Amino acid sequence: MTKIDFYQIESDEAPLLFSCRLVAKIYRLGHQVHIHTEDEAQAKEIDALLWHFRPESFIPHALDNIDEEAPVRIGCSKMSEPNTHQEVLVNLSGSVPDFFSRFERVAEVVPLNTDSRDAARENYKFYKDRGYEIKYNKISQHSASKNV
Numbered sequence: 396m397t398k399i400d401f402y403q404i405e406s407d408e409a410p411l412l413f414s415c416r417l418v419a420k421i422y423r424l425g426h427q428v429h430i431h432t433e434d435e436a437q438a439k440e441i442d443a444l445l446w447h448f449r450p451e452s453f454i455p456h457a458l459d460n461i462d463e464e465a466p467v468r469i470g471c472s473k474m475s476e477p478n479t480h481q482e483v484l485v486n487l488s489g490s491v492p493d494f495f496s497r498f499e500r501v502a503e504v505v506p507l508n509t510d511s512r513d514a515a516r517e518n519y520k521f522y523k524d525r526g527y528e529i530k531y532n533k534i535s536q537h538s539a540s541k542n543v
Contacts, residue, residue: 399522403505405535410506415448429477430469430485438469489514491521
């Protein structure tokens with residue numbers, strides 16, 4: 396059964412920057428990642444961030460609508476449903492994607508703003524009501540490097 400991890404950001408760190416750090420750690424651990432975004436604009440934004448957020452390291456990645464092999468794929472509902480990566484889903488969309496249960500793990504990134512927190516509560520309830528194992532991580536400025 397899919398395991399769910401919530402990462403609640405408790406600092407002013409930008410959610411997409413935190414997501415890049417999370418993806419980098421998952422990639423370094425040898426896992427394939429699918430990043431599910433809210434829309435194409437957010438997909439392109441995290442694509443650009445992954446190229447530059449750590450100049451000393453490279454994370455091979457590609458947008459889902461581009462026919463390239465990569466251990467990290469980025470997409471949204473409008474691009475296509477992921478069909479290659481089934482290990483870790485990083486969900487930035489604000490809602491639970493229909494295909495989440497195909498993945499071994501789901502990482503739900505919870506930004507600091509109230510609207511995002513409300514959406515995360517709905518997602519948490521969705522998973523809990525269906526019996527999924529959930530782990531909740533509060534990410535503060537001091538714990539950010541330990542939990543990611």
